[in-house]
Amino acid sequence: MDAVSLKSVSKHYGDKPAVAEVDLDVMVGEFVALLGPSGCGKTTLLRLLAGFETPDAGTISIGVREVARAGALAVPPEQRGVGMVFQSHALWPHMTVGENVEYALKIRKIPGPERRKMVERALDTVGLGERRDSQPDQLSGGQRQRVALARCLAMEPSVVLMDEPLASLDVHLRESLQAEFHRLHRQLGATIVYVTHDQSEAMALADRVAVLDHGRLQQVAPPRGLYAEPATAMVADFVGRGMVVPLDTAVPGRAGSVEAQLWGETIHLRSMRSGASMRACLRPEGLSLGETGIAAKVDRAVFEGAATILHCRVDRAPDVLLRVLHRAAPPAEGSPVKIAIGDGWLLPTAA
Amino acid sequence: MTNGAVPKASAVRVTVPRLGLSSRGGDRLLAGAATALVIVFCLLPMLRLLMEAVLPSADGSLPLESLNSRSVFRAGTNTLVSSFASTVISTLLGGGFALLIGLTDIRRKSLLTLLCLLPLLIPSQITALAWIKMLDVGTPARAVIDVVFGTESNHPLYGGGGVSFVMGLEHAPLIFLAIAAACRALPCDLVEAARAAGASHRRVLFTIILPLLKPALLAGGALAFVSAIGNFGVPALLGIPGRFSVLTTLIYQRLNGFGPSVLGETAALGLILALLAAIGLIWQRWVIRRAPALRTGGPTGPILPLGTARPFIELAAWLLLLLLTVVPLAALVGAALIPALGVPLTFETVTLENFIYVLTQYQPTQRAFLNSTLLSAGAAIVTAALGLVLAYYGELRRWAWMRALDAVADAPYAVPGIVLAIAEILVFLKPLPLLGVSLYGTAWILLVAYVARFLTLALRPLAAAMKQMDPTMEEAARLAGASGPRRLFSIILPGLRASIMSGALLVFLTAFNELTVSALLWSRGHETLGVMVFSLQSEGAAGAAAAVASITVVVTLAVAGIATLFARRLPKGTLPWMP
Ligand SMILES: Nc1ncnc2c1ncn2[C@@H]1O[C@H](COP(=O)(O)OP(=O)(O)OP(=O)(O)O)[C@@H](O)[C@H]1O
Ligand SMILES: [Mg+2]
Numbered sequence: 001m002d003a004v005s006l007k008s009v010s011k012h013y014g015d016k017p018a019v020a021e022v023d024l025d026v027m028v029g030e031f032v033a034l035l036g037p038s039g040c041g042k043t044t045l046l047r048l049l050a051g052f053e054t055p056d057a058g059t060i061s062i063g064v065r066e067v068a069r070a071g072a073l074a075v076p077p078e079q080r081g082v083g084m085v086f087q088s089h090a091l092w093p094h095m096t097v098g099e100n101v102e103y104a105l106k107i108r109k110i111p112g113p114e115r116r117k118m119v120e121r122a123l124d125t126v127g128l129g130e131r132r133d134s135q136p137d138q139l140s141g142g143q144r145q146r147v148a149l150a151r152c153l154a155m156e157p158s159v160v161l162m163d164e165p166l167a168s169l170d171v172h173l174r175e176s177l178q179a180e181f182h183r184l185h186r187q188l189g190a191t192i193v194y195v196t197h198d199q200s201e202a203m204a205l206a207d208r209v210a211v212l213d214h215g216r217l218q219q220v221a222p223p224r225g226l227y228a229e230p231a232t233a234m235v236a237d238f239v240g241r242g243m244v245v246p247l248d249t250a251v252p253g254r255a256g257s258v259e260a261q262l263w264g265e266t267i268h269l270r271s272m273r274s275g276a277s278m279r280a281c282l283r284p285e286g287l288s289l290g291e292t293g294i295a296a297k298v299d300r301a302v303f304e305g306a307a308t309i310l311h312c313r314v315d316r317a318p319d320v321l322l323r324v325l326h327r328a329a330p331p332a333e334g335s336p337v338k339i340a341i342g343d344g345w346l347l348p349t350a351a
Numbered sequence: 352m353t354n355g356a357v358p359k360a361s362a363v364r365v366t367v368p369r370l371g372l373s374s375r376g377g378d379r380l381l382a383g384a385a386t387a388l389v390i391v392f393c394l395l396p397m398l399r400l401l402m403e404a405v406l407p408s409a410d411g412s413l414p415l416e417s418l419n420s421r422s423v424f425r426a427g428t429n430t431l432v433s434s435f436a437s438t439v440i441s442t443l444l445g446g447g448f449a450l451l452i453g454l455t456d457i458r459r460k461s462l463l464t465l466l467c468l469l470p471l472l473i474p475s476q477i478t479a480l481a482w483i484k485m486l487d488v489g490t491p492a493r494a495v496i497d498v499v500f501g502t503e504s505n506h507p508l509y510g511g512g513g514v515s516f517v518m519g520l521e522h523a524p525l526i527f528l529a530i531a532a533a534c535r536a537l538p539c540d541l542v543e544a545a546r547a548a549g550a551s552h553r554r555v556l557f558t559i560i561l562p563l564l565k566p567a568l569l570a571g572g573a574l575a576f577v578s579a580i581g582n583f584g585v586p587a588l589l590g591i592p593g594r595f596s597v598l599t600t601l602i603y604q605r606l607n608g609f610g611p612s613v614l615g616e617t618a619a620l621g622l623i624l625a626l627l628a629a630i631g632l633i634w635q636r637w638v639i640r641r642a643p644a645l646r647t648g649g650p651t652g653p654i655l656p657l658g659t660a661r662p663f664i665e666l667a668a669w670l671l672l673l674l675l676t677v678v679p680l681a682a683l684v685g686a687a688l689i690p691a692l693g694v695p696l697t698f699e700t701v702t703l704e705n706f707i708y709v710l711t712q713y714q715p716t717q718r719a720f721l722n723s724t725l726l727s728a729g730a731a732i733v734t735a736a737l738g739l740v741l742a743y744y745g746e747l748r749r750w751a752w753m754r755a756l757d758a759v760a761d762a763p764y765a766v767p768g769i770v771l772a773i774a775e776i777l778v779f780l781k782p783l784p785l786l787g788v789s790l791y792g793t794a795w796i797l798l799v800a801y802v803a804r805f806l807t808l809a810l811r812p813l814a815a816a817m818k819q820m821d822p823t824m825e826e827a828a829r830l831a832g833a834s835g836p837r838r839l840f841s842i843i844l845p846g847l848r849a850s851i852m853s854g855a856l857l858v859f860l861t862a863f864n865e866l867t868v869s870a871l872l873w874s875r876g877h878e879t880l881g882v883m884v885f886s887l888q889s890e891g892a893a894g895a896a897a898a899v900a901s902i903t904v905v906v907t908l909a910v911a912g913i914a915t916l917f918a919r920r921l922p923k924g925t926l927p928w929m930p
Contacts, residue, residue, distance in 0.1 A: 052826060076375065077829045084830050090823035094845040103841070104831030148827075155831055 002061070003028045003159050003191035004049060009058035010070075011044055011215075018044040020215040021058070026159070029189040032220075033196055033206035037238065041215040042195040046161050049193065050084055051077035063158050083157030087164040089148040091136040097123070097147050098132035104155035122154035123147075125184065142173040146180070153188070162194045166201065178204055199239050203227070211235050229270070232349055236281035242345075243282045243322060250276055250346060258346050263294050263316045271346035279347045284309055284325040286343035293340035296322060301330040312337060378744075378835035382753060385740040389756045392803040393763050396774035403615055403777055404622035414619040423620065426601040430627075433515045433586070433597060434579035440519025441575040444675070445526030446568060448668070453534030454560065455657050457665055464531070466672045468928040471524045472911050474864035475584025476884050477900045478679070479517050482508055483588065483888070484897055485682035489693035492682075509593030518585045520675055522575040528930055529571030533564050535652045538645055542653035552655045560653075566642030573635035577628045581767025583867040587885055598624050599769045603870055606773075611780060618777065621770040628766055680904060687897035705898035715878050716887075716899055722794060723880040727862035730801035731855040734809035737802070738854060739847070741810055743839050746817035747825060760810055763803040768867030775800045776871065794877045797869060801862045808861060809854040812925045816850040817843075819922070849917050853925055856914035860907055 004026040011019040019041045026032045034042045047053045048060060051067065051074065060068040062082065067075040091100050101122050105115045123129045126146040136144055145165055152160055165181075166174045182205055185192055196202050202209045203223040211218040211226065211234070219231035226239050236242035248261035250269075258271045260280065269280050289310075296312035299321060310324040310331075322339055331337060407413050417423075448467050452460050470478060486493050486507055496507055508517065537560065545559045546552075583599040590600055602617045602624075657664055685696045687705050694700050709716040741760065745753035763771045779790040779799065790796040820843070828842045844851075866881030873882045880903050887896035911928065918926045 050826070050830060052829075077826070078832045078834060080830075081832075082830060084827065086823040086827065088821055088823050090821065090827040092824060092828070092842055092845075103828065103833070107832045107837070151827070151831075157830075 005061040033202035035202040036212035083152035085162040122150040267341040269344040269346040284323040287324040290340035293338040400774035403618040408615040414615040417616040430597040436515035437518035441523040445523035449530035479588035481679035481683040484686035513589040526571035533567035577631035625766045705894040719878040719883040731859040735855040738809035742813035772871035805858040853918040
């Protein structure tokens with residue numbers, strides 16, 4: 001069953017599309033990350049789900065209920081039963097931690113004793129049971145964000161929406177809270193739609209990642225699929241900085257594989273059954289130095305601890321730099337090398 | 352951490368809780384009530400005034416035709432001339448002190464600033480009265496004047512000169528505020544670049560700083576001019592006895608003399624006043640908009656050293672400021688402490704008779720203290736509530752129609768007070784529909800007029816605070832299922848206490864001292880303090896007038912002090928005297 005379903009949803013500001021024809025279904029209990037560069041419409045999409053914005057076209061359903069249909073219906077946010085964790089945590093400063101969590105329950109007119117139990121449980125879940133009577137400004141940034149999460153969970157929302165909840169925290173805290181989100185998601189089975197522009201965060205947390213660019217959905221796939229089989233050049237580039245190279249020819253071979261010509265060399269690429277373009281996505285770990293292959297010169301060697309990334313300028317296309325993962329001692333800068341292509345992916349669309 | 356604390360099933364519940372009554376009902380009720388009040392109190396009177404002034408009256412004559420008379424022409428000319436002269440005085444005083452405090456290394460700046468802004472707190476009629484008292488027969492200042500200029504039977508301030516001078520003092524803070532703000536925003540590097548190019552301090556002042564301050568000067572000047580055009584307190588106390596009539600006093604005298612029968616004619620006069628004010632305000636906005644944007648980022652507020660002249664300039668500044676602001680107030684209190692006009696104030700003559708008289712014996716002043724307190728408190732409460740609702744739906748929820756009302760609420764404050772008073776009479780003279788009673792002649796019309804006039808004072812700080820508020824606070828409450836009114840009261844309101852209090856106290860303060868609107872709307876039994884000061888003085892009860900004014904000043908300063916405490920952590924400029 002779908003917890004959230006968007007059908008060709010669009011939203012314009014002026015005549016600029018912020019979200020364009022997005023189709024997305026999120027299953028119950030699924031953790032979906034919305035990933036994309038700044039200004040691509042992630043926040044807008046989330047706010048459409050929450051009900052702070054109304055779509056210009058398309059429909060939005062939450063659970064079995066249609067909550068927005070362009071021009072016809074808009075269930076206001078306060079009646080959608082979704083929870084949200086904001087980047088700014090948005091804790092109400094004049095209430096204690098406990099009162100913040102309790103607020104939604106009071107509105108539901110849940111009787112006192114039960115309400116207090118629910119508050120306690122929610123705070124315990126995020127490990128802040130002790131801090132019920134603290135003021136929000138006595139907490140650290142990470143603790144505040146955990147209270148915001150508890151506040152959201154206490155109202156037992158059908159979907160939890162998070163808009164870059166960790167963006168304002170330092171790296172260390174971010175990692176520990178990521179682990180916590182992961183645990184809570186597993187433990188509670190909550191449906192989560194999580195906005196981030198940090199691809200490693202999306203990959204670490206999500207069951208599936210939805211990549212947005214200029215308001216359009218580029219690809220929705222599990223993290224591994226996204227990395228190994230990007231649907232568009234944008235996804236290839238944005239996720240793991242894949243190298244997109246133009247092919248001379250591409251001839252379908254066995255199922256799931258094509259034979260292609262790249263700068264005069266014959267290479268083998270993985271591909272989808274249907275759909276093919278004349279571009280391939282290469283990754284540093286798919287390339288190696290060999291006896292034969294694409295002729296290039298080492299431009300720069302960047303030491304990255306476990307390995308070295310060699311930036312090599314292709315002889316036949318001097319404006320292209322291929323990055324090669326290299327574990328042995330790096331060759332001197334300027335020395336000629338041959339690059340063998342062990343693994344690559346044929347982009348399925350021309351976009 | 353406990354494991355599995357929140358039951359799995361409930362966390363993934365897909366059915367959405369139905370939250371009873373539609374949350375929009377409350378929103379609509381609250382916003383609708385506020386809309387109705389603003390329309391009836393603010394918009395309707397303004398439109399009614401316009402209609403009355405331009406449409407033919409019952410006998411077929413056009414009210415605007417009645418303006419073609421010698422007395423109107425003379426009052427109009429006097430208004431323009433005295434307003435212009437007073438603006439020049441305001442510019443010299445307010446601009447001079449703003450430059451001195453803003454741009455030089457003069458010491459004790461905050462105290463000097465406070466003195467410069469003191470006239471903002473003292474209403475026109477009391478400033479005028481204080482100056483009358485300072486130069487009254489029997490005072491040392493008058494003795495000097497009589498020796499220098501020969502004995503004059505009339506008070507030296509009665510007439511056009513006195514009106515211009517005292518209005519000039521009263522409105523100098525408007526220019527002071529504009530210039531002081533511009534000085535603070537002046538990028539230092541512009542001045543440093545000129546110094547590096549070899550310009551002397553004097554040259555920098557005249558070729559760099561003053562040209563850059565010109566827009567602020569013009570904008571402040573426009574405000575001072577508009578205020579002078581609408582001023583009633585000063586010409587009422589200094590112009591009427593000196594047979595120097597301006598448009599505001601002309602309207603007052605006609606309505607006072609002939610009653611509501613001349614409403615159409617005074618509405619036409621009022622329209623002229625309102626148009627003059629509108630031209631000034633539009634010009635002011637235009638000047639501000641056209642001003643070149645100064646880069647921000649680097650340090651601002653350059654300082655030019657006064658050098659060896661500093662002690663002398665400081666001495667002169669202090670003496671002049673004290674003479675213009677504190678000495679007249681002292682003279683006012685002094686005049687309240689003598690038994691009769693002309694008696695010198697000594698240990699033998701000092702008496703509290705006047706205070707005892709106005710506080711315990713004379714009923715109209717006793718009523719005035721009670722009325723003004725109740726009316727001002729009422730206006731403060733109503734404007735705070737109304738302002739809160741307008742600011743919430745306009746600024747935070749961004750409802751287009753509530754934002755439009757925000758502009759409507761400005762109008763009654765932008766037009767001269769006497770114009771608003773005519774407009775309110777026009778609407779509320781006839782019995783109210785359904786109720787069948789007229790508000791005219793009751794205290795209610797005063798309350799309505801005060802709310803209309805001062806709504807914007809309460810609304811500004813609230814709107815500014817709402818604009819600064821993090822919208823996610825509200826959104827989070829919304830997702831928690833709270834209705835609009837509930838969010839307003841449980842989430843928004845607690846964070847706005849200081850803004851509400853300082854706005855409400857500002858309204859209280861201004862209403863407590865109000866004269867212009869009240870002068871046309873008061874009735875026997877419903878006197879206000881401003882009206883009492885004016886009428887006691889014009890009836891010759893000089894000591895009583897001084898006593899009422901002195902008490903008012905003390906209360907005003909006390910309330911201003913409290914408001915200042917509330918506004919300490921609010922954005923600068925929330926209170927006009929806290930730039
Ligand atoms: N209220 C608004 N009015 C006009 N344009 C808007 C508004 N909100 C967003 N936009 C525009 O819509 C586009 C998408 O904005 P959105 O905030 O959804 O991006 P985002 O992916 O969340 O970006 P970021 O990572 O920077 O938060 C942007 O180009 C933005 O300028
Ligand atoms: Mg965003």
